[in-house]
Amino acid sequence: MQRAAPPDATSPEPTGDVAARGQPVIDLQDVIKDYSTGAGAFRALAGVTLRVEPGELVAIQGRSGCGKSTLLNMITGIDRPTGGDITVADMDLRRASENELARWRGRNIGVVFQFFQLIPTLTVAENIMLPMDFAGLGSPRERRARAAELLELVEMTDQTDKLPLATSGGQQQRIAIARALANDPRVVVADEPTGNLDSTTAAAVFALFGRLADAGRTVVLVTHDAELARQARRVVRMADGRIVDHGTLVGGAGGRGQGVAANA
Ligand SMILES: Nc1ncnc2c1ncn2[C@@H]1O[C@H](COP(=O)(O)OP(=O)(O)OP(=O)(O)O)[C@@H](O)[C@H]1O
Ligand SMILES: [Mg+2]
Secondary structure (H helix, E strand, C coil): CCCCCCCCCCCCCCCCCCCCCCCCCCCEEEEEEEECCEEEEEEEEEEEEECCCCCCCCEEECCCCCCHHHHHHHHCCCCCCCCEEEEEECECCCCHHHHHHHHHHHHHHHCCCCCCCCCCCCCCCHHHHHHHHHHHHCCCCHHHHHHHHHHHHHHHHCCCCCCCHCCHHHHHHHHHHHHHCCCCCCEEEEEEECCCCCHHHHHHHHHHHHHHHCCCCCCEEECCCCCHHCCCEEEEECCCCCEECCCCCCCEEEECCCCCCCCC
């Protein structure tokens, strides 16, 4: 479906080749992240400015160690920046308390971790219900129904009552994706969400992300898979803790009818 371009009256900056700009749902300004290591501080993000609008599907690419997971941890508020400003889904992440962040994340952000982070003592269905439990969304019956619906979406219905470790790597990945979608978050952030999937399943997961974006959700994912990245509307490239390319206008799922951010 082709969306009409949103009105651009609130656009905060000149937009160059951008067709139309709305209010970003992800807004990072000059973000710096230093890790302290035995050898002193290591700068993992060296001034990252990134804007993503509702309905965009953005793929982040770059070599191992360039700062992709660190960037995602900044967007989700899982880790704090050393410098710069971050606003995501109407929350000023630098000023929010840990409690505020946890509550905000539960309702607005779905995270697919690089290494899944499933709870080994909970069943597949219980893992997916956990975010709804935390956020207090729905009755127990509604949570179970939602979990069943999500498991169907990722073709995992037959694994519902297993423990995660009794499933394959690709199946765990799909459980992690279902869990990330449990609360119907505005922003879905996924770190190599198709890394353990065969190409057919990876394409199905990517199509799912595309549909989320078409429905107005925002999807930011890290992928090494150039073929899948090409299907994203926008590919952001990182090197050495910086964004070296803010987006290439390409066809495909997510952000149709919207512009691509100009270089900062
Ligand atoms: N907790 C930490 N303490 C110190 N250094 C860290 C920490 N986490 C990450 N780093 C360093 O920061 C840099 C960026 O790490 P990050 O995990 O963001 O890379 P990445 O792009 O996600 O890599 P990959 O593709 O391998 O997942 C790397 O050099 C890494 O060694
Ligand atoms: Mg990583």
